[in-house]
Amino acid sequence: MSIADRKAREKEALKSLILKGAKKLFLERGIEQTTIRNIADEIDYSVGTVYVYFKDKNAILHDLHSIGFQELGGYFKELFTVKDPMERLKKMGIMYLKFAMENNEMYDLMFIVKAPMEFIESSEKEEWNEGIGTFSALRKTVEECIAIGHFKGHFAEPLSFMIWGLVHGMCSLEIRQRTKGVKFSNPDQILYQGYQEYLKIIEKL
Amino acid sequence: MSIADRKAREKEALKSLILKGAKKLFLERGIEQTTIRNIADEIDYSVGTVYVYFKDKNAILHDLHSIGFQELGGYFKELFTVKDPMERLKKMGIMYLKFAMENNEMYDLMFIVKAPMEFIESSEKEEWNEGIGTFSALRKTVEECIAIGHFKGHFAEPLSFMIWGLVHGMCSLEIRQRTKGVKFSNPDQILYQGYQEYLKIIEKL
DNA sequence: AATCAAAAATGAACATTGTTCAAAATAAAT
């Protein structure tokens, strides 16, 4: 264990500390109301230090968005135990919805806020591995469904995208306050009711 | 025609001028890169004047979002000529997609950006009439479909919401750069391909 | 035509933001 190693560890630790503080504030007061100064205050460091460890605010938002995908992975974990791809597909949607509803702010950051994508664009070579990985999980499940005879006449990739759009659309309408505007009979149930309609449909396919 | 009338007209005219300038800049450089000072410069008035005619930036964004709904209404106009509700439903989705793809920035403002909803919340009594109206058009069409025997076993409201979510989801993933991240075989076709999958499905219901 | 009051327009000033960077403080190496 050299000193360089320890330093590297300390650097990582401080980076994590910044992210931890940022996440705490995000959940408390929302992404937009959280400033770099807030984050610095929260962890008792100066603004300057934050900029030593992160290129800019987008970099923080991007790292936090990655953490969000890890957390989504936790929700998806139990899907591996479901052997029937059709059952897995149905449950995957429920887990996605559940994650979105229990982690509004994180979901927003992962799938709606522009910053994480801007960061990826600005840092050249990198790709949106988090998104690619998550979509792959969906597409593979859909492919398995097709392989055992479901979704006759459909194509895996666009069908998967359609399904992603379906659940994401309901979640983002909710998170960005468009469901509150439209007065539903049962506002706090409409997401799951919508998903039920989807389930009825794919059960026939 | 009293002087008071003329003044009222002039007030309206200047309000429109501000909105027109704001929209021009939005389309040119995006919502987030447009400042009140930019808008004031664009129409050769001072910042202070803008604040005489609009309470704050959210108010401008809200009025512009309303204009967006009028424009969406234009896209929907030809739907009235379609008598068969099932055909109308299919075409409504296409028009919605078309509007979103041809008016990215306006769509974003109408269905993703928080500002318009914040404005409505802050101004008490008002409701999201634009959203209510648009959703009603969808739900009524779905109800007509049900009335002539389609969508057996489904409920109009949640099914309509699911359909809205489906198209909105694909549009917002595209607009907020999440489709560029995931490498599709045919990136610039994926929205319509996804919609095709949806069409195949509802044709069976 | 001159005067006054109301309405409209102004832009300097403020608070808050993200960001930078020379200087200070600390740690490591010699």
Place this chain on the structure above:
DNA sequence: ATTTATTTTGAACAATGTTCATTTTTGATT
């Protein structure tokens, strides 16, 4: 003990939304 490298700092800057006392313009009154 001294020098060098690393880490941290916070004052300073530019940009933003917003306010409001002041100025300018307009309309009414005499």
